[in-house]
Amino acid sequence: MTIPIRPEVLPFLPWAAASGLLLTLLLWVLPRPRTWRARVVPGLLLALVAAAGLLYFFRDPERTPPADPRAVVSGADGVVVRIRDVQEPLLGAVPSVEISVFLGLSDVHVNRAPVSGTVTRLDYMPGAKQPAWRDEASASNERHTFLIEGGPAPCVVRQICGAVARRVVAWVGVGDKVDMGARIGMMKFGSRLEMVLPRASVRVAVKEGQRVTAGETIVARVEPGPAE
Numbered sequence: 001m002t003i004p005i006r007p008e009v010l011p012f013l014p015w016a017a018a019s020g021l022l023l024t025l026l027l028w029v030l031p032r033p034r035t036w037r038a039r040v041v042p043g044l045l046l047a048l049v050a051a052a053g054l055l056y057f058f059r060d061p062e063r064t065p066p067a068d069p070r071a072v073v074s075g076a077d078g079v080v081v082r083i084r085d086v087q088e089p090l091l092g093a094v095p096s097v098e099i100s101v102f103l104g105l106s107d108v109h110v111n112r113a114p115v116s117g118t119v120t121r122l123d124y125m126p127g128a129k130q131p132a133w134r135d136e137a138s139a140s141n142e143r144h145t146f147l148i149e150g151g152p153a154p155c156v157v158r159q160i161c162g163a164v165a166r167r168v169v170a171w172v173g174v175g176d177k178v179d180m181g182a183r184i185g186m187m188k189f190g191s192r193l194e195m196v197l198p199r200a201s202v203r204v205a206v207k208e209g210q211r212v213t214a215g216e217t218i219v220a221r222v223e224p225g226p227a228e
Contacts (some may be wrong), residue, residue: 006110008169008186009058013051020047060110063215065181072202072220073181074212075114075157076193078103080219083208088196090121090147090156095199099219101212102192111159111185112215113178114195117151122174144168144185148178152222158198159187181215195219 008163024195027034037143080150082100086092103109123145148154159168170185172178202220206212212219 001010004060004062006058006060006186007056008188009054010057012054016050016054017047019050020044021054021224022126025058025202057105057109059108060183062180063213065215066218068218068221070113070152070222070224071180071218072153072155072195072197073112074101074206074217075111075184075195076098076101076103076131076187076212077107077109078212079194080206080208080210080212081192083204083206085199086196087198088156090145091154091196091198096156096196097199097202097220099195099197099206100192101195101206103187108214109187109191110183110214111157111180111187111193112183113148113180114157114219115148115151115155116178116180116226117148117155119146119172119174119178119184120149121145121147122170122172124168124170127132142168144170145173146170151180153197153201156194157179157194158194159185160194161187176226213216 019045022043023046024040027042031126058165078101080099081102082098084098086096086098088096088098125143125145144159145155148157158171161168167188168185168191169188172184178184198219202222204220206217206219
């Protein structure tokens, strides 16, 4: 089975080639006697390994969302590092629950919509590059904040850069309709994703320390309304 690769990898591949060339030049100028193979092969291997690592990082496998219309799926691959009660201004400052997922370098970094609905707000905020697991990273680091409404429950999705991640990317805009599990953006090279939902509307279905898969793992379920 072939795993799709994001085209965003293309600008980074010349860096893989440059790393191999730099090693080759370094080995070529060293005074110790060396064969041409000993000078060229290590650089070639380095370039190939670096390119393979980049292609692996930018992989974009297909995902199958659950059929449950009340499900809220994870917006990112990784580990649930925090579940806490918050007051989210974009949700009207009602009591809310935040589910935070930390992405390691080996995780798929394509982000997906936790719920179906319409993107009614998208804010970009430049900022610092603190480690993504720190609490203050939510307010200080570079980030994108999506508000998705019109589905089973309103949901705030926040892409947060980390110490290694250098950029957050959004592939949808205000007014776009998204389905649960649809691709909405990407975080490059390690970061954190937060999902915030009204506390009264949902029941959390994951625990801290649990590994989740974007677009497939159910992190919460929307509670039935009074008339249902």
